[in-house]
Amino acid sequence: MFLSVGYSACHWCHVMAHESFEDDDTAAYLNEHFVSVKVDREERPDVDAVYMEAVQAATGQGGWPMSVFMTPDGEPFYFGTYFPPAPRQGMPSFRQVLEGVRGAWTDRRDEVAEVAGKIVRDLAGREISYGGPEAPGEQELSQALLGLTREYDPQRGGFGGAPKFPPSMVIEFLLRHHARTGAEGALQMAQDTCERMARGGIYDQLGGGFARYSVDRDWVVPHFEKMLYDNALLCRVYAHLWRATGSELARRVALETADFMVRELRTGEGGFASALDADSDDGSGRHVEGAYYVWTPAQLREVLGDEDAGLAARHFGVTEEGTFEHGASVLQLPRQDEVFDAARIASVRERLLSHRAGRPAPGRDDKVVAAWNGLAVAALAETGAYFDRPDLVEAALGAADLLVRLHFDDQARLTRTSRDGQAGANSGVLEDYADVAEGFLALASVTGEGVWLDFAGFLLDHVLTRFSDEESGALYDTAADAERLIRRPQDPTDNAVPSGWSAAAGALLGYAAQTASAPHRHAAERALGVVKTLGPRVPRFIGWGLAVAEARLDGPREVAVVGPALTDEATRALHRTALLGTAPGAVVAAGTPDSGEFPLLADRTLRQGAPAAYVCRDFTCDAPTTDPERLRAALNG
Structure with a gap:
């Protein structure tokens, strides 16, 4: 068998x-001598x-x-x-x-089988160093x-x-730690990195x-x-940086x-x-x-005329x-005195943007990935709330609704992808359950609609029952009932996105803060054990796990905002203040007293008929306040 793994936006x-x-x-040669399988790594x-681990182990x-290249049983032998x-x-x-692989398969089949078997045995022995169930403390952070x-x-x-990738999850840790x-x-590291990226060609x-990513430093x-x-x-990240600094x-x-x-990127659905x-x-x-994005001085003059082209x-x-190839430049915002x-x-x-829109556009990969849409739901919901952009919150709601309608089955099991309104055939992996739950939790805090908390709970129940090792608390990337591969993948380190492991720890912790669920809290703390081991050694590659650990050390704080209605001006002021608090991983529940939508609102009452906010840890609350400024002080620093 010949397996080729790639993805739509991959140049090579x-x-x-x-x-x-x-x-x-x-x-013709491939079809005659091999069974060829093409896999989209994003699906x-x-x-x-599993096979990238084999490639890296064999070739470095x-x-x-x-x-x-692998046997019919999926055991790899050449990479x-x-x-x-x-x-x-x-x-x-x-x-x-x-031709070389065909010759080895035809003439030295026993040798090939021996090599393939040894690779599979070596992979089976490459267990991660879990580190035990104890979460990291001050020393490790x-x-x-x-x-x-x-x-x-x-x-x-x-x-x-070089190359430099945006360190999104590390910056979240730095902001929470501060x-x-x-x-x-x-x-300072978070601010300076964000400014350099925002001014750069990336x-x-x-x-x-x-x-x-950037190919240069x-x-x-x-x-x-x-x-x-x-x-x-x-x-x-940038919304959270603004929340912390006002930049x-x-x-x-x-x-x-x-x-x-x-x-x-929004699809018709x-x-x-x-x-x-x-x-x-x-x-x-x-x-x-880069053809769509780069400019030469001559192209600027063509669109803007000489004077404005010089300015641009x-x-x-x-x-x-x-700054790129063939005399073209990537647009930046370099620091300068002018x-x-x-x-x-x-x-x-x-004018430049309007002209660029007439260029042939880059191709778009229209598949909807559950995990990445969960990340988008969280970002758009919070950004819309912070900057009074209800259209962004509506976009988050639209994506969340699509996930529920199309990616959930009748047991709340997730499908990994969809396209053109049709669900795909592949089951969701841990990052799908965790990131969608994270998005739903953010949406619940922003909208005051408890149904999103319920949906997050359904997904996290699957994390507890189908993705967790009951004995150790370790997490796997695939469910216990998923298709069996040569190895059950398990990786707690972040790459371009939070690992399913650390994302699950964060969602479990946030859900526990909203519901006082001891099993979810316990599972989150056990999952953070790997951060205790890896955080001090490779912090760049476990940034989201470190950010979740910061939330745990802070509580996380739980904020209950009660009022006659979320459209009430005084209630909205308290709700917005709660969302803008910088306490790491804080959760917000907003609604009418004893509405039943959020456990955190139970027994929280108005104060002399006025909307009130309660700041709690482990469902034990400080005295309520009706003053947004007092609430802000209780949630910042």
Whole structure:
């Protein structure tokens, strides 16, 4: 069997498909000698995870497209990533690889079977170091912060060298750590990284939204694909940064990123598409990376005229030499002494964006992934609430409604993907259950509609019964009744998105805070045991787990807002103040006294007929207040 794993927005996946899979001779050879299977890693992350672990163990590296040769039982014996159509720089051609594998399979079958069996046995022995059920405390979180400080790039923001990925989950940890402890260094790293990214080419200075990563250390040249998950996570990060600091830049970026998601990724059914490709037609029939986004000085003059083109070039860092390829530049906002006229810059942006809309657009992967839509629901709900944008909250509600209508079965089991209003065939994995629950919990806090808390509870019951190891509390990425692979995947470390493990810990903790459920709290704390082990050692790769640990140490705080109705002005003021509190992981329940929608509201009464807010931990509350300023003080720092 030949297994090729890739995804829609992967540049080299398209290259190999065009060079080899679409070549008549190569396709004929494949069809004659192999059973070929093409897998979208975003639809089957479990298949991707299992075989990527094998590739990395065998070769020391991985990537996409991932090329795996295996026995009919799915046991791998030869691996690679991209193979060129002809030998290149010491790399064999794809045809040479096929012929070599066929020869080994035909002439040395016993040897191949032995190799495959050894690989599977080695994988079975690669259990993670769980670390036990004890959650991290002050010492581990301080060590994690120290580790991040060592890896921080003070000149450019972010962590490590090129390529640089947006450290969304690490920034959430830094913001929460600062809110709980007052550590100014944590806030400074978060602020500086967010500013450098927002000023760099990784951020779309015309249309909003972030590319997947920067190929350089300075955030200048992105890999131009735009993923839903990055933009959902970063939208929330910048909204939380604004909540903590009042930064106007953070406010602008959060809103522009939210608007980008709604404008360019929302599907006709109300969900959000997965990605926009990096490549597009450059106007001459060639598909070129970044063609939709980059500009030359001549192109600026064509659209703006000489005077405004000069202004735009200075403002956006467009040079004659170019910052990308062939003299083109990626738009940035470099720091400079010149003060630009805001109205004139706004006009320039509008004209450039309008012209860009006429270029051939990048392809869009229209599949709706449950987990990533859960992240988008949380981001849009909170951003809409913070900035008085009910349209964004409505967009979050639309996506949540689609998930319930299309991705739930009659037992509240999740389907991983849908497209064009049709549910896919693949079962949800842990990150789907956890991230959708996280989105529903945020939506419940923002809207005061307890039904979203109920839906989150249904999903988390599956986490407890189908994804958890009852004895240790460890979590698996696939359900106990999922399709059996050569190994049951299990990875607590964050990658481009929160791991299913840490996302589940966060959702379980938030649900427990809303409901006083001891089993959910206990499961969250046991799941955080891995953060105690990994947080001090590899903090960059377990940022969301660290953020959840911060919430646990803070309580998290529970805020009950009671009033005659959420449309009442005084009730709305308390509710908004509660949502804007920076206490790590705080949950909010809002509604009428004893409405029954939120357990947190039970026995909470008005104060002399006026709306009131109660700040609690473990359902034990401080004296209620009717004053938004007192509530703000109780929830900040």
